[in-house]
Each structure stands twice: as structure tokens, then as C-alpha cells.
Amino acid sequence: MEQSLKHRLTFGPLMLLGLFLLLWLDSAAQIWTRSARYPGGIGGIGLLILLLIILPTATVELARLFTAERVRPYRLLSAFGSGALVLHAFATQFDFFRPVAASFLAFIIVFVMLGAALMRAMDREHAGAIHRMAGTVLATMYLGGLGWFIVALRVKHSSRADHFDGSTLVILMILLVVKFTDIGAYFGGRALGRHKLIPWLSPGKTWEGLFFGLATAGLVGAIFSRFINQPDYHLAWWKGVIFGVVIGGVGQLGDLLESLMKRDAEVKDSGRLVPGFGGILDIIDSPLLAAPFAYLMFSLF
Secondary structure, three states: OHHHHHHHHHHHHHHHHHHHHHHHHHHHHHHHOOOOOOOOOOOOHHHHHHHHHHHHHHHHHHHHHHHHHOOOOOHHHHHHHHHHHHHHHHHOOOOOOHHHHHHHHHHHHHHHHHHHHHHHHHOOOOOOHHHHHHHHHHHHHHHHHHHHHHHHHHHOOOOOOOOOOOOHHHHHHHHHHHHHHHHHHHHHHHHHOOOEEEOOOEEEEEHHHHHHHHHHHHHHHHHHHOOOEEOOEEOOHHHHHHHHHHHHHHHHHHHHHHHHHHHHHOOOOOOOOEOOOEOHHHHHHHHHHHHHHHHHHHHHO
């Protein structure tokens, strides 16, 4: 436990530094790309680069978890499909792409499914074809489909004056809310944890830790709401609290979802890439699941 905590304190700040640098690049690139054609600049470049770097590794880790149930997705095809989905979300900010966006989205999903069937046929095997196809599509939608919402939220532009436009700060708010929920739950659980949340699935989590985690998430949401201040839109502090609690709670569900898969695969972590944290999938599981809920809540707010 102490060794794991030491690794977290060492590699956690390093990952945060790298993340902040990429998000700075993301914000700066939007300024650099301002032109007569794109007066607001092109958003999401840094975020897109980040996802395209980590999704292939996350695909390999997810495929390893699926193997426990003899589900072996085509990793290269899944990684390609995931990358295509986040590229699709990135392209939705361009006027020329919007009329065909829905068609391209359907094409990507069908292409992955038929591609998996074709690859199985090329192996001259029919046994396990359904597992191969289902696993490939599931891996694509789990990583690329949820990643789509992160990028789409970043590049979102509203036609209404009282709704927000996507920004780097919005993405940073989601990430900080999710991670501070983990921090609050960890320290709150260690200090006051008495009642196990789901002992058969995640014995380290407690109801007291969850409460402190959600309280921390609401506080972070309220504080960060002051920075979501655009010319025609301002996020009220009480909306920030609601956002923080909901997104923090969903992030915890994402963590439990991956724990369920890891228990099934009988592994502690999805990988060993980052000491103290596990694999890429262990790091991004909560933000990924929180992304569609964040997209919905910001659309409603």
C-alpha cells in the first residue's frame, strides 16, 4: 500500500503536468488557427492528439480483459474504429462536414462490424465469429464512442445565446471533478470508512468515502463554475455543484464498471504502464463514462 501511494505521488504530478501541457497546446492551437474562415479558431487539436495517442494502448488493455471470456476483438480494427470516431467528433465543428456527419457516423460503426466479419472470413474460420464481431464493436464503442463525447463537447458550438461553447476549461473541469472525487473518496474512506460500498466487487470503497468524494466533486464544480464565463453564458455556482456531484458519481460508476471487468479477468490492473496507477484504461475509465453525461448536462445548462 505504501509503495503504491509513493508511486501515485510520484507519477501523478508528472501525468498532471503532461496533461496540462497538452491542454495548454489545445487552447493555444485554437488561438493560432484563427482566420477569416474560422474566426473562432479550430478547437480540440491537443485533445485529439492525446486521444489518438492513448486509444491504441487502451484498446490492447481492453482486449486483454475481454479474453477472460474468450472474446477476442480485432485490436487493430478496434483501434482504427475508435480513432475514426474521435476524428468524426472533431470534424463536427466544420460547416462542410455537418450535413454528412450522421451518415459518416453510421458508416464507421457498420464498417467496424463488417470489417470484423470479413477478417474472420479471411481466417477461414466460422467458430467464434460472433464473439469476434461483438468484441470488436464493443471495444470500439467503449473507447471511441465514449471518447466521441469528450471531443464533441470540446468543439461544441451553440446557436443559442444562453448556451455555452466548448472550451479547454470545460474538459479540464470534467477531468478535475472526476479525479478529485477519487481523491476525496480515498482520504475520506481511510479516515472515516466503516461501511463497505460493494465488498464483493471493490472491497476498498466505502459509503463514507463515496460521500466525501461527491462532496469534494460538488465543491470543485462550484469553484470551477466561476471560470466557465463566456460572453453570452455563465455557469451558476449551484449548477456547478450539481454538475460536480453527478459527474463525480458517474465517474465512480465508471471505476466500478472496470472493476467488474477486471474481476472477471482475474487481474488487479488493466496494465502496468504507469506504476501505482496500472494501465491507461485504469486512468481513463472514469472520465470516459462521465463524458456523455457531461455533454448532456452542459447542453441542458
